[in-house]
Amino acid sequence: MDMTASYGPDDALNQARQAAADLLQNRNPTYSLPQPFYNDARFFALDMQEVFEKEWLFAGMTCEIPAKGNFMTLEIGDNPVVIVRGAEGVIHAFHNVCRHRGSRLCTKEKGKVAKLVCPYHQWTYELDGRLLFAGSDMGTNFDLNEFGLKPINVRNAGGFIFINLSEEAPAIDDFLVTLEHYLEPYDMDNVKVATQTSIVEQANWKLVIENNRECYHCNGAHPELLNSLIEFDDTEDPRATDKYKDLVTRKQADWNNEQVPWQLKRFGKRNRLTRTPLLDNVVSMTMDGKPGCNKLMGRLTSPDMGSLRILHLPNSWNHFMGDHAVVFRVLPLGPQLTMVTTKWLVHKDAVEGVDYDPERLRHVWDATNDQDRQLAEENQRGINSRAYQPGPYSETYEFGVIDFVNWYGERMLTHLGHDTPALHLAKG
Structure with missing residues (x-):
């Protein structure tokens, strides 16, 4: 497909729209996206118009x-x-x-x-x-x-x-009702941002999200994170061990006693909520696994709440623990430039220097964010090569990435006015 011919701005965008639709309709749904989706300025303009100006x-x-x-x-x-x-x-x-x-x-x-x-x-x-x-x-x-x-x-x-930003926003009520229910124990009217960071990654926003949607890379890249995080969060995950399933059973009984919701909830491929344990005897995403804030959130009486994981495509993932929460926002800045903002939330009455130390609170995710930045940037550099062609995702380890890229393709085709072939819907 010739994307280099000379044409005016309107023609360029129209041809990019058709080219994007053709590529999405003919791609293998378990492979990464064709190169222009990761580095072409015209395809980036489509992302902004058809995804970021039309989705919640x-x-x-x-x-x-x-x-x-x-x-x-x-x-x-x-x-x-x-x-x-x-x-x-x-x-x-x-x-x-x-x-x-x-x-x-x-x-x-x-x-x-x-x-x-x-x-x-x-x-x-x-x-x-x-x-x-x-x-x-x-x-x-x-x-x-x-x-x-x-x-x-x-x-x-x-x-x-x-x-x-669209004139006719799609429905989101079901997700919002569930989100309100799952965060009721945290009394979100009485939290504050304890500290925050923003980093700019020299990578396409989709690579940033893809990297987040799998932990296939975690063992080789995230020693700080794996002090607390279990690489999967579902007992139906093919990697789930009997030890993990036993831990889940014990923790779910504790959460039931606290009247804290934990069930896995999905809203298509866009939104996902689930509470999962951290490593046994670990209660928070800190280097020593102990609370990062002495004052617990909301009505919680135990710091051992595991992590409530909340996904919202196209631009956020989040972890809520008993003592603090970490929320992430992704905003595209250019075809190969993305800002990731991280905010650490604590009870609004928690006192800095007494109840929490911002540096200790941030340590794990500061390290993880920088590691992920390097991974995404190296991914981008390779994709820019003339040698790049879409490669296969692992359906065992990277099913979350498959879900994301197929959600992206489905929404893009819908906004471009094209049907989404049933063949190109991801599994599960």
Whole structure:
């Protein structure tokens, strides 16, 4: 397929759309994706338009905007977004773009304001997006009501904030109800971000997600993580040992006594929740396996909660333990550039230096994130080679990756207006 012919911008994108559809409809569903999906600028533009502008994205945590006027910002490709807590605790999301001449309204990552004021010409908006002030020079016929901020779909549950940039957002209610139920024991209105990091990986966002969706590489790459983590989280996993199954049985009895949900829940291939034990006698993802925070989360009375693992495609995975939680957000920056933001959550009354040490809290995942960065970047370098061709995934160890790439292909084809061949749906 010739992707090098000379054509204009519109033709280039249209040809990329058709090329992507053809490749997805004819790929082997248990193999990695064809090369352009990992490094081509036109295919990256499709990812942003057809996935990141149309799917529900994890944006941040409600605890980051706890009071009226608190805001956070992020960028989805070329789309600046602001999320703000308004009156009566309502969370709003808007395109972070002034309706005057298009300047960004909020230029900081986080803050607190009484009103949203554009720094360019001081147009002023209420926290619900209504334009309140545009100066006296706009003419007598100027109607403030016609120039409110452009809203973005926003939903929150279990302390998570999700946004969707499309005009008609797909249904997400079933997942949100379950998420709220699973995070009820953590009292997510009473947590805080203890510390956070953002790293930029020189790799396509799909390689970052693929790397997360398997632990095939863990034994050779993640000594710190394997001090606490078991490589699989399901007794139906073909690798699950009798010892692991016995551990699960014991821990599930403990969790039942705590009235804490643990059952595996799936919502297609997009969302997955399950509680699984850490290594026996290990209660937290710290180097010594002991609590990273002395004050437990929510109503929990034991630190030995294993890890509640929460997956949300296309851009988040998470671990909730008894003493703290670790949440991850992935945002594409370019065809071979991805930002991974990690936040460590603790009870809001936990005192730094008394109940927790940020460096100790971060140690395991700081090391793991850097190791994963190196793996993804080396993966990208190899994929860029003329020698690269799609390779087979292990259906035993990499079924999570198969699920992800097939979810991606299915959603991309749907948004491109093409049918998804039944042959190309992943197993299980």
